[in-house]
Amino acid sequence: MGVNIAGRSFLKLLDFTTEEIEYLIQLSQDFKNLKRTGTPHRYLEGKNIVLLFEKTSTRTRCSFEVGAYDLGMGVTYLEPGTSQMGSKESIEDTARVLGRFYDGIEYRGFAQETVEELAEKAKVPVWNGLTDDFHPTQMIADMLTIKENFPQGFHGLKFVFMGDAGNNVGNSLMVVCAKLGINFVACGPKEQMPKAELVEKAEAIAAERGSTVTLTEDVDEGVRDANVIYTDIWVSMGEPKELWNTRIKLLKPYQVNAEIMKKAAKDAIFMHCLPSYHDNKTEVGASVEKEFGLSELEVTDEVFESRQSVVFDEAENRMHSIKAIMYATLK
Ligand code: CP
Ligand code: NVA
Secondary structure (H helix, E strand, O other), X not given: OOOOOOOOOEOOHHHOOHHHHHHHHHHHHHHHHHHHOOOOOOOXXXXXXXXXXXXXXXXXXXXXXXXXXXXXXXXEEEOOOOOOEOOOEOHHHHHHHHHHHOOEEEEEOOOHHHHHHHHHHHOXXXXXXXXXXXXXXXXXXXXXXXXXXXXXXXXXXXXXXXXXXXXXXXXXXXXXXXXXOOEXXXXXXXXXXXXXXXXXXXXXXXXXXXXXXXXXXXXHHHHOOXXXXXXXXXXXXXXXXXXXXXXXXXXXXXXXXHHHHHHOOOOOEEEEOOOOOOOOOOHHHHHHHHHHOOOOOOEOHHHHOOOOEOHHHHHHHHHHHHHHHHHHHHO
C-alpha cells in the first residue's frame, strides 16, 4: 500500500514510521530531479502558507519560500517579534485565525509544546521549522544527503554526532537514525547528552530495526570507523551567551578536526546543519575569539572546507526536502 501523509502535521520524527520517512526522502530526491531538469511542478497552485518565525533563519525560511513558489503557492513571512502571537494573542487564538487564512503553517520558536498546540488548534498542517527540542525538517535533508553518498543503503552505517548531542539537532538525529536502522553514536560530555527518556525511546526503535544507539564520552571509541561525522554549534539559538565559557570547556575535546576525521572510515563524510563557527568571520565567532582565544569552534576550517565536507549539498537539500514535506502534507 502506498504511503499517504496528506493532512498531517510535521512536528517531530517520533510521529512518523520508517516507511513514511523513507517516502519523504524519496520524494525529496524526486523534487531535486525536477528542479535540476527545470521541469515545472506547480502542483499546489492556489494554496497559501504562512511562515511564523520567533527565531532567525536563512536556510529554513528560504527553503519554505522557494519551495512554496516552485509549487505555485503564495507565502506570508512573519518575522520574529512582528505578529501578535505571545504578547497580545494566545497560541490557541493565533492558530485558529491562521488556520482560516492559510493551507499550512510553518513555525520556528522555543517550546516544542507551542508547535504541538498550534497543530492541535489550527486544523491545517503545521510544520516544525525548529524548536528547542527538535528540528525535523533538517532530518529529511540530512538523510537525503547520506543516501546520495552511501547509495548502498542506511542500514549498518555508523553515524556520530560530536559535541552538544542533547540539542534540537542531536535529539532529532538520534531518532531519525534509529528509525532508519543507522547505528547512532552521541559523542560528547555527559552534561550535554540527550535526555534519558528520549534515549530510551530511540533505543527501543533501534532494537526493532536491528541497529544501536550509543552514548560515549570517549572520542576514539566514538569516531572509530564512522561513516558520517556530524556536528552543530555549541550554544544554540535562545540560549544565553554566558554559556559560551562552560560550553567551550566541555566541548573543545569534541571539536571536529583533521585528526578526528582520520580516525573515521576512509569514505567518511562531514556534515553540519549550518550556520557554523568554523572561522572568525561572524560577529559571534569574532567575539568568542576575542574572549577565549579560539578562532574555530565546533569544526576546524580545514575540515569544513575539505573534500569530505558535504555541508553545502546538505544545505541545498533543505529546499528539496521542505518542498517534499509541504507537498506530501498538502496535496
Ligand atoms: N539549518 C538551519 O535550520 O538553518 P537556518 O537556521 O538558517 O534556517
Ligand atoms: N542547534 C542550532 C541549530 C540551528 C539550525 C540552534 O538551535 O541554534
